[in-house]
Amino acid sequence: MGMWLFLFTELILFGGLFIVYAVYRYSHPEQFHLAAMELNTFVGTVNTIILLTSSLTAAMSITAIREGRKGFAIGLLSMTVVLAMAFMVNKYFEWGHKFELGIYPKSPEMLAKTPGEILYFGLYYTMTGLHALHVVIGVIVLLVIMRMIARDVITAQSYVRLEAGALYWHLVDIIWIFLFPLFYLLH
Amino acid sequence: MASQSSIAAAVEPDFYTAAHSRSGLMSWLLTTDHKRIGLLYFASMMVFFIVAVIFGFVMRLEMLSPGQTVVEPQTYNTLFTLHGIMMIFLFVIPGLPAVFGNFMLPILVGARDVFFPRLNLLSWWLFIAGGLLAVVSLFLPGGAADTGWTFYVPYSIRTSTNVIPAVTAAFILGFSSILTGLNFIVTIHRMRAPGMSWYKMPLFVWALYSTAWVQVLATPIIGITLLMVVVERVFGVGIFDPALGGDPVLYQHLFWIYSHPAVYIIILPALGVVSEIIPVFARRTIFGYKFIAYSSIAIALFGSLVWAHHMFTVGMSNTGMFVFSLLTFLVSIPSAIKVFNWVATLYKGSILLEAPMLYILSFIVQFSIGGFTGLMLGALAVNIHVQDTYFVVGHFHYVMFGGTGFGLFAAMHYWFPKMFGRMYNRRRAAVAWFLTTVGFNLLYFPFFFLGYLGMPRRYYDYLPEYQTYHVISTVGSWVLVAGLIILFVNLLIALKKGEKAPADPWGGKTLEWTIPSPPPVENFHTIPTITRGPYDYSHVQEHATERP
Numbered sequence: 068m069g070m071w072l073f074l075f076t077e078l079i080l081f082g083g084l085f086i087v088y089a090v091y092r093y094s095h096p097e098q099f100h101l102a103a104m105e106l107n108t109f110v111g112t113v114n115t116i117i118l119l120t121s122s123l124t125a126a127m128s129i130t131a132i133r134e135g136r137k138g139f140a141i142g143l144l145s146m147t148v149v150l151a152m153a154f155m156v157n158k159y160f161e162w163g164h165k166f167e168l169g170i171y172p173k174s175p176e177m178l179a180k181t182p183g184e185i186l187y188f189g190l191y192y193t194m195t196g197l198h199a200l201h202v203v204i205g206v207i208v209l210l211v212i213m214r215m216i217a218r219d220v221i222t223a224q225s226y227v228r229l230e231a232g233a234l235y236w237h238l239v240d241i242i243w244i245f246l247f248p249l250f251y252l253l254h
Numbered sequence: 255m256a257s258q259s260s261i262a263a264a265v266e267p268d269f270y271t272a273a274h275s276r277s278g279l280m281s282w283l284l285t286t287d288h289k290r291i292g293l294l295y296f297a298s299m300m301v302f303f304i305v306a307v308i309f310g311f312v313m314r315l316e317m318l319s320p321g322q323t324v325v326e327p328q329t330y331n332t333l334f335t336l337h338g339i340m341m342i343f344l345f346v347i348p349g350l351p352a353v354f355g356n357f358m359l360p361i362l363v364g365a366r367d368v369f370f371p372r373l374n375l376l377s378w379w380l381f382i383a384g385g386l387l388a389v390v391s392l393f394l395p396g397g398a399a400d401t402g403w404t405f406y407v408p409y410s411i412r413t414s415t416n417v418i419p420a421v422t423a424a425f426i427l428g429f430s431s432i433l434t435g436l437n438f439i440v441t442i443h444r445m446r447a448p449g450m451s452w453y454k455m456p457l458f459v460w461a462l463y464s465t466a467w468v469q470v471l472a473t474p475i476i477g478i479t480l481l482m483v484v485v486e487r488v489f490g491v492g493i494f495d496p497a498l499g500g501d502p503v504l505y506q507h508l509f510w511i512y513s514h515p516a517v518y519i520i521i522l523p524a525l526g527v528v529s530e531i532i533p534v535f536a537r538r539t540i541f542g543y544k545f546i547a548y549s550s551i552a553i554a555l556f557g558s559l560v561w562a563h564h565m566f567t568v569g570m571s572n573t574g575m576f577v578f579s580l581l582t583f584l585v586s587i588p589s590a591i592k593v594f595n596w597v598a599t600l601y602k603g604s605i606l607l608e609a610p611m612l613y614i615l616s617f618i619v620q621f622s623i624g625g626f627t628g629l630m631l632g633a634l635a636v637n638i639h640v641q642d643t644y645f646v647v648g649h650f651h652y653v654m655f656g657g658t659g660f661g662l663f664a665a666m667h668y669w670f671p672k673m674f675g676r677m678y679n680r681r682r683a684a685v686a687w688f689l690t691t692v693g694f695n696l697l698y699f700p701f702f703f704l705g706y707l708g709m710p711r712r713y714y715d716y717l718p719e720y721q722t723y724h725v726i727s728t729v730g731s732w733v734l735v736a737g738l739i740i741l742f743v744n745l746l747i748a749l750k751k752g753e754k755a756p757a758d759p760w761g762g763k764t765l766e767w768t769i770p771s772p773p774p775v776e777n778f779h780t781i782p783t784i785t786r787g788p789y790d791y792s793h794v795q796e797h798a799t800e801r802p
Contacts, residue, residue, distance in 0.1 A: 069369065072436045073436060076432050076470055076471075079471060080474040081478070082474070082478075083474065083477075083508055083511075086508070087504060087508070090504055095499070172489040173490045178498075181499075183499065185498045186492060186493065186499050188491075189491030189500075190493065
């Protein structure tokens with residue numbers, strides 16, 4: 068129950084940003100449309116698939132531990148971590164490309180754009196940045212949990228912590244599920 | 255009763271003296287005992303409180319006469335900013351839930367500890383980290399923040415002072431507040447003693463429960479908002495910066511979506527304390543138990559929907575203003591239900607004027623004044639006239655200090671014997687009550703006149719015609735501080751030299767009075783089974799007359 072409540076607070080945390088997004092999208096619809104064209108839908112889609120798969124392996128690890136298959140559970144979790152890394156690498160190149168084009172806060176190219184576009188990219192960096200931060204935290208949590216499994220702190224009898232960790236990972240996933248259409252798909 | 259508990263105490267050492275896995279200071283700093291964590295909060299909070307009182311005192315001194323009196327204008331800006339941040343984030347928000355909630359909640363519901371004891375310790379450490387950061391930001395190069403506790407953009411983005419540390423401090427404190435709220439909700443749901451149904455819970459627990467929900471649901475918004483201010487300052491993404499197309503009014507909305515409910519985080523536990531203390535000292539069952547319990551929930555609910563009444567002058571649509579004004583009026587209904595129920599409880603009760611009760615009586619009057627002026631502010635026409643004047647400052651000090659502050663003093667005097675196992679000098683406590691009440695009203699009542707006459711808040715200087723009221727107010731601050739000194743000295747003396755307190759010095763019927771003072775480590779030998787309501791005084795008539 069505590070974990071669910073905590074996830075709730077995380078959702079509200081992002082909820083604040085979604086409100087800001089909604090307000091500015093409402094006030095600058097054309098400029099948001101224009102800016103959204105700049106994003107690479109292909110990279111976004113790949114990242115979505117990566118994250119969804121990572122959630123799947125996290126969920127499978129719970130079933131694995133319940134059946135007492137310790138090694139398999141750790142294997143599945145390391146899959147999740149590897150996929151998370153892949154997500155981050157992708158993100159790095161995506162951001163890097165934007166920076167090369169001069170799209171970053173306070174850059175001369177950026178200041179020449181319309182207010183709506185500036186806001187769009189400002190929000191893009193803030194929201195995906197905060198999400199990326201959550202990915203990193205999630206990876207750390209999963210690594211700690213893997214250690215606990217290895218040391219038999221988490222076992223087939225008591226796997227509440229693994230469940231909590233996996234729940235957190237699903238949260239990271241679901242936030243992305245909302246970010247992806249808002250920034251990449253909605254033109 | 256008394257002899258019984260002293261036998262129990264002889265068998266079982268209290269939580270101060272009981273053997274502990276760690277010794278000395280570490281046994282406190284790394285404790286997971288909810289009682290010790292409560293006291294840790296108590297001690298740290300009092301330090302912040304005293305510092306913030308000194309800031310307020312200096313501000314009042316500055317306002318004694320027009321022009322420069324004791325401090326520079328920039329220092330004055332810093333003073334009101336830090337006074338606000340410290341009083342709000344470090345004193346009144348954590349005040350009742352973190353100190354008395356932590357100490358009493360598990361005992362009141364008949365549990366041995368909160369549901370997540372280690373998380374509880376983490377909350378305290380975050381609290382300390384945030385508090386220290388706020389203090390450190392004072393001394394860092396660049397100068398202390400001067401934005402006011404509201405951090406309004408665009409000024410908070412432009413000023414060269416240390417806004418980032420101050421904002422980060424508030425962010426960390428918010429995190430601590432969320433974790434405490436979360437812990438309390440789970441504790442109340444999962445750890446009530448057998449037989450303690452929802453309607454047998456003490457009303458303080460109901461109040462903490464509604465508070466905890468507001469903490470959990472509203473605090474993340476301020477978290478993200480303050481985070482956006484930091485991002486804005488560091489990277490200049492333009493979310494709130496009008497030069498880049500951002501909208502500062504949006505910041506105000508987001509800020510108040512949290513900060514108005516925060517007002518209810520502050521006041522709700524105090525309302526709970528009042529409902530707890532009144533039946534004990536009136537020797538009567540509380541009048542309208544369910545109404546009080548549900549009005550806590552109603553206040554939490556309505557209170558979360560009225561944020562924009564802080565912003566009637568920013569240029570909202572008329573419909574928006576009308577709706578928010580109406581909702582603001584609606585909050586007063588559950589608040590008034592509580593006040594009427596308290597008065598009805600007192601009616602024909604055999605009232606004992608002990609220190610906690612005295613503070614409660616001041617509370618009821620001051621809270622009502624605060625509430626009425628709140629209604630005046632909620633009315634659109636009046637609001638335009640007094641927006642950002644001393645009227646607003648007077649209003650919220652009546653609610654925050656006259657309400658929550660006095661509720662906290664009442665709780666301190668009520669639970670002091672239980673927490674420390676000693677009694678304080680009752681005469682001195684009464685003197686302290688008299689001085690704080692007189693001083694408080696002398697200090698803040700003139701604010702209403704000043705505000706109505708047009709004295710704007712946060713101004714360093716003023717026109718000579720306002721001076722009379724400012725002088726009265728400053729004199730009031732001296733009386734108030736004198737009262738506070740007596741209050742604390744009295745309790746400190748009691749801590750050292752007070753006579754031993756019995757298990758139940760007031761004749762209370764809730765669970766904390768059934769265990770020795772101070773409580774043993776595990777609170778209860780055997781978890782009690784609850785058969786009666788929390789304020790059942792039908793059997794204690796003779797006990798009341800026996801008291802010395």
